[in-house]
Amino acid sequence: MSRMAKRYQGVRARQILNILRGLANNTQLQTSSSNSDMPEQLLPEKKTKASTNDYLRPKKRKVTKSYSLSNIPKYNHSMNQRRCFSVPPTITVQYRKQKDFHIYSDICSVDRGRSLSMSALTCDDTKEFGRKRCYSIPPSYFSINENTQMIEPEPSNLIVETSSYDGDYSGDDTDVIYCPSDTDRASSNSSSQLLFDEPSTSSGIYHGNTSEGRKRQIKGDPQNWKKIKNKKLRMLGQEYLGYSKPKNRKLKQDKVRPARQLGDRCYSQFCRKSKLRNCEKFDHEKRYEIHNSFWKNMNWDQRKVYVTGLITRKETTRKTSGQASRREGTFDYFLPINEYQNLQVCRTTFLNTLCLGSYTVQSWVKKSRNRVIPCQEVQNMARVKTPRSGTLRKLLTTRSFLDNIPKLPSHYARKDSSKLYLEPIYRSLNDLYRQYKEHCTQNEEPVLSRFTFQKLFHDKNLSLYTLKKDMCDICSGHVVGNINTTDYEHHIRRKNRARQEKETDKKKATSGEFILLSMDLESVKVCPYITASALYFKTKLTCHNFTIYDLVTHQASCYWFDETCADLTASTFTSFVCDYLKRYCLPKRLPIVIYSDGCTYQNRNNIMANALLNMSIEHEVSITQKYLEPGHTQMECDSVHAAIERKLKNREIHLPSDYITVTKEARIKPAPYEAIMINYDFVKDYSNKLTWRYSSIRPGRKAGDPLVVELRVIQYTPEGTIFYKINFDDDWSELPVRPRKLNSIQYTPLHATPIPLASSKFNHLQQLKEVLPRDCHLFYDTLPHE
Known part of the structure; x- marks a missing residue:
């Protein structure tokens, strides 16, 4: 047994005895009148050679300790019980109303008992002895059976609870010191089988919130x-x-x-008679104003400048004969009587008004040069130890490595995200660190540790993966307690209602009432996409895939484009939707319903609305857009993206056209996906206001009216009217905007020429040709660039 364990046992024994002595004193008077009413079998045995006062003292019993499971009877081994070895041996106590106390150790099998080993132990005690708290509920009530030496339950009316256990517990009956609650005792007395339920707080014992998880603070706040x-x-x-x-x-x-307080004023007779000193002119209110402004509105550097500006230093006028004096000069002290005049006062008035010490003031004045005080931050910077050359070299190498990795923003929530995302060529941070070590080995540079590398990675606000569109902010905020229950329940009701609406529409579309579509944009892709290390520090060509999926026929069309052919604007996505509707939907002469997320620049904007309205008028077909609840926009078109991702695994991409091949191979039945690689002249200019019938689709005009982002359903009728719904259960309302009358509309191409690349990206793509096949070089040579 270690020295610390022995020391702990002594402290715990003293604490327990103090508790028991207090109980004996408190219950002596309360139980004196009730002894005659107690059953005979519960009274203590009569003693012939002892006085009645012996019952008021605890019996001296030898306390034994257990250090392993070998001391536990076989009765417990059959239950596969184990003991928490982070807690010292448990000492259990039995006491009755007759002030007769018994102390036992946990060498016996504890069926129903209370352990005082941790009940009165605070968190500081556990830290002092280097122990961890046991994550199990302590035993409650027990007594000893002389025949079997096992512990049996004690009647509840004989138990006086002394303390409560405020720690955590596992609620598992495999723990040696686990015990049931009061409710469990009532249900298990009639049976010899041990059935332990989850402990409750009906007995007044609070065991903490067991469902609350532990939170980890990644970065400490120095302000705390x-x-x-x-x-x-x-x-x-x-x-x-x-x-x-x-x-x-x-x-x-x-x-x-203590806090800085305004000192006493000067009562010197010399100051009253002197013509130079003006201590009497500064009353209490003026001195308090100076004191308050000095300590509430200034920092230390400002105070030093303020004090040195109020003190003049001159040579000593009176010199004594004899040895050389250590006095370097004389200080004259001044205080401001107004904004333009300072009056001389004595040192006592000056120091008591500002609540400063004489040594502090003299030190500030002596350190000043021409009444200029060096900044404390500059002095501290000179004392800061700079990293050693080896450590500094590692940091510079790591920062250079992270700065040179190509980054691109996610197309999901771009306006709300301040992070930079690495191109999707790394699966995890371990892959990135492995590449970093290879980079350092090739350049003969020192390697930084994994922990420091991760810290620098997060300090630069970098992320490996793009934001996931289906991660709900409201649900995540409710989990951590930032969103109240009312808003969360309202959000869940909207989510369930949107899903119910989509399921109802699927049944109607299956019966042939209308055409049901879903559309979405896949996460950004890059080209070329290979595992060569040369790609890690080069920017690549970005590619996108916009998918439209028919929920009844399962027909899917994927519109692929790179950044030289189109950009992420509303006209681009409107061109895709209009092209799909003309080829697959309009010939059927059925109403069209389109489900999508609420992304504003993709699906819910004035450009898309006017284009669909013009198509509805021209072809006399009703078109309806429905938007799912943000954060819960899972749709059938996501299955297309998942199939493409699975096919892209361990696949090399040399040209953007390779994505077309992968898309067609992603599905065989019922038919391969349709993959279209668009050109720069495919996108039409739907942003021209001359082609708009509605100048805005906002369902209100003044403050407080609904906004565009609150729209859930938009319907375009052949009569040229737009109807909307804020909720799926609302009635149709006409958009409160007067439409324009247009006869014929012609859309022009949005881009007359391909979109040029930046010169730096073009140079990087030229360097990447070294790891690409020769038949791909011509494509990268002919890319437009600045």
Whole structure:
């Protein structure tokens, strides 16, 4: 047994005995009148050679300790019970109303008992002895059976609870010191089988919130540090904790320093008679104003400049004969009587008004040169230890590595995200760190540790993966407690209602009432996409895939384009939708319903609305757009993206046209996906306001009216009217905007020439030709660039 364990046993024994002595004193008077009413079998046995006062003292019993499971009877081994070895041996106590206390150790099998080993132990005690708390509920009530030496339950009316256990517990009956609650005792007395339920708080014992998870703070906030808080309090002149250095001990921050108070005024007779000093002109209110402004509105550097500006230093006028004097000069002290005049006062008035010490003021004045005080931050920077050359070299190499990796923003929530995302060529941070080590090995550079590399990675606000569109902010905020229950339940009702609406429409579309579509944009892709290390520091060509899926026929069309052919604007996506409707939907002469997410620049904007309205008028077909609840926009078109991702695994992409091949191979039955590689002249200019019938699709005009992002359903009729719904259960409302009358509309191409690339990206693509087949070089040579 270690020295610390022995020491712990002594402390615990003293704590338990103090608790029991207090119980004996408190219950002596309460139980004296009730002894005559107790059953005979519960009264203590009569003793012939002992006085009645012996019952008031705890019996001295030998306390034994157990250090392993070998001391537990076989009765417990059959239940596969185990003990938490992070807790010292358990000492259990039995006591009755006759003040007769018995102390036992956990060498016996605890069926129903209360363990006092952790019930009165605080968190500080566990830290002092280097122990961890046991994650199990302590035993409650017990007594000893002399025949079997096992512990049996004690009647509840004989138990006086002394303390409660406030720790965590596992609620598992495999723990040695687990015990049932009061409700479990009532249900298990009639049976010899041990059936332990989850402990409850009906007995008044609170065991903490067992469902609450532990939170991890990744970065510490220096503003919450004790040292920084006291530093601020000291600067503001408030009470704070200072440092003390006891003899032969370490420096501690435990000495309370009082707040800065306005001192007494000067009562010197010399100052009253002197013509130079004006202490009497500064009353209490004026001195308090100076004191308050000095400590509330200034920092230390400003105070130093303020004090040195109020003190003049001159040579000594009176010199004594004899040895050389250490006095270097004389200080004259001044205080401002108004904004334009300073009056001379004595040193006592000056120091008491500003609540400063004489040594502090003299030190500030002596350190000043031409009344200029060096900034404390500049002085601190000179004392900061710079990293060693080896460590500094590692940091510079790592920062250079992270800066040179190509980055691109995600097309999901681009306006709300400030992170930079690495191109999708790394599967995890381990893959990135492995590439970093290879880079350092090739360049003969020192390698930084994995922990420091990850810290620098997050400090630069980088991320490996793009944001996931289906990650709901409201649900995530409710889990951590930032969203109240009312808003969360309203959000869940909207989500369920949107899914119910889509299921109803699927049944109607299956019966042939209308055509049901879903559309979405796949995550960004890059070209070329290979595993060569040369790609890690080069920017590549970005590619996108916009998918439209028929929920009844399962026909899917994928519109692929790179950044030289189209950009991520509303006209681009409107061109795809109009092309699909003309080829597959309009010939059937059925109403069209389109489901999508609420992305504004893709699906819910004025450009898309006017284009669909013009198509509805021209072909006399009703078109309806329905938007799912943000964060819960799972649709059938996502299956197309998933199939493409699976096919892209361990696949090399040399040209954007390779994505066409992968898309067609992603599905065989019922038919391969349709893959279309568009050209720059495919996209039409739907942003021309001359082609708009509605100038806005906002269902309101003044403050407080619904916004565009609140629209859930938009319907375009052949009569040239737009109807909308804020909720799926609302009635149709006409858009409160007067439409324009247009006869014929012609759309022109949006781009007359391909979109040029940046010169840096074009140069990187030229360098990447070294790892690409020769038949691909011509494509990269002919790319338009600045």
